[in-house]
Amino acid sequence: MGKLTGITVVDLTQFLPGPMMTVMMADQGAEVIKVEPAAGDPAREQAPFDTYGPAGEGAEHSVWFANLNRGKTSVVLDLKSDEGTAALRDLIARADVFVEGFRPGVMARLGFDYDSVKALKPDIVYCSISAFGQHGALAHHPAHDMAVQALAGFLAVNDGPDGTPVVPGAPSADMAAGLTALSAVLMALVGRERTGEGAYIDCAMFDSLLPWCVHTAGSAIAGGPSPKSASQRSLGGAAFYQVYKTSDGQHVALGGRELKFAKNLLTALGREDLLPLAEAPAGEQGELIAFLRATFATKTRDEWVQWFADKDVAFAPVLDFREALDEPHIAERGLWVAGEGGGRHIAPAIRFVGEDWAPGDVPPLVKRPA
Missing domain, CATH: 3.40.50.10540 (Crotonobetainyl-coa:carnitine coa-transferase; domain 1)
Incomplete structure (x- = not known):
């Protein structure tokens, strides 16, 4: 029911x-x-x-x-x-x-x-x-x-x-x-x-x-110019909302611009001096982006996953769909x-706690009137 x-x-x-x-x-x-x-x-x-x-x-x-x-x-x-x-x-x-x-x-x-x-x-x-x-x-x-x-x-x-x-x-x-x-x-x-x-x-x-553009197109909504990715905080202008290449040709992502995440990562890397750049406007964080780009290029993606395991930073490896579907989280949530x-x-994203769900049958193509 x-x-x-x-x-x-x-x-x-x-x-x-x-x-x-x-x-x-x-x-x-x-x-x-x-x-x-x-x-x-x-x-x-x-x-x-x-x-x-x-x-x-x-x-x-x-x-x-x-x-x-x-x-x-x-x-x-x-x-x-x-x-x-x-x-x-x-x-x-x-x-x-x-x-x-x-x-x-x-x-x-x-x-x-x-x-x-x-x-x-x-x-x-x-x-x-x-x-x-x-x-x-x-x-x-x-x-x-x-x-x-x-x-x-x-x-x-x-x-x-x-x-x-x-x-x-x-x-x-x-x-x-x-x-x-x-x-x-x-x-x-x-x-x-x-x-x-x-x-x-x-x-x-x-x-x-x-x-769904309100968080990125504010200047245009207000009647001004359109945002440019390189100078927009959610589109590539911020160091801590960015994709970086690793030494094995894979990629990782930093997905949280909050100052606490920047502080945690830069402290762990011994570069607290760069913290002011994390607070700079989007588009003015080039030095910090360059540092992180060079840093992430020193290890493989999986090595970075292990390194970040005990760090409170909004970090994620960039997975393909095969890798994503095989992640333990998918099985634990019953999503595949x-x-x-x-x-x-x-599985449907809308599921109610305490209620079971199972996929219904796939309809054949019934070639007849109703």
């Missing part, structure tokens, strides 16, 4: 932000009905694959698809056919939440925009997830995560030493949209309990990402879970 048991979600989303949002609901007991085209969600075909399902009876599924769609059911509907639209109307009639991720205008052409769905289910919570929202100059501009990051200013500060933007390692716009959509839907469900009224949520990836058939899942 999960926190969302009894809630029914009709999910017309694909790829990442929408499926991530609805799998978080499925993980908490919601009935999520995934409506797919005949070809299925494109994530189904994204390698690599693993075996998911009961031991001895499992099937090969994309790891991406399995982790974002476990615990759901799937149905193929042709929404351009009378049979398909009738089946979707039947699903809506018993739904609490309707989620779609098409470009603005598509749902209206199909006859399932908010007003049409509300006519079928007056208290529906309807959520549209798109790149730039349902209106505005960019509403119809095609984009996935990186293009949204580029237009929101984030990619400009995801840059290398020469100032050239690089491909980001995390799909921040997708992440922000999935979490924002989930929060908005849950707020709307709570509000419906009080008022009996549903809601329409216009969730844009761009809008969802933008508020094998299903019955052996396929691996990343």
Whole structure:
């Protein structure tokens, strides 16, 4: 029995932000009905694959698809056919939440925009997830995560030493949209309990990402110039929020600018004289960065891990995903879970103390009407 048991979600989303949002609901007991085209969600075909399902009876599924769609059911509907639209109307009639991720205008052409769905289910919570929202100059501009990051200013500060933007390692716009959509839907469900009224949520990836720049883009928000990475405290201008190369070609990170951490490290290294530089404005810590760069180059990454073991400093080795998933912390927290058939899942971040969680089945592509 999960926190969302009894809630029914009709999910017309694909790829990442929408499926991530609805799998978080499925993980908490919601009935999520995934409506797919005949070809299925494109994530189904994204390698690599693993075996998911009961031991001895499992099937090969994309790891991406399995982790974002476990615990759901799937149905193929042709929404351009009378049979398909009738089946979707039947699903809506018993739904609490309707989620779609098409470009603005598509749902209206199909006859399932908010007003049409509300006519079928007056208290529906309807959520549209798109790149730039349902209106505005960019509403119809095609984009996935990186293009949204580029237009929101984030990619400009995801840059290398020469100032050239690089491909980001995390799909921040997708992440922000999935979490924002989930929060908005849950707020709307709570509000419906009080008022009996549903809601329409216009969730844009761009809008969802933008508020997360407040700690770095303050000067621009205030009407001034855009921050530059080399002179910004969280983007590379500070010695104690920085990545350093080790003697074996690996890397370590200092991830805390508090003066206590600087004092602890510089004292241990016998260079308390450099402590004033740790208090200098970002962009004016070059001498300290150069010293730490030369220092970290004298030992291997693993030697530094051992050296820092008894130091109270915000330090971490830079691990790849294989190393990270094999860390004891992952096992201790139960964050990497094998299903019955052996396929691996990343556990949901939302888990409640005292309650067990196990991954739900991965839905097959059911090629029939609802």
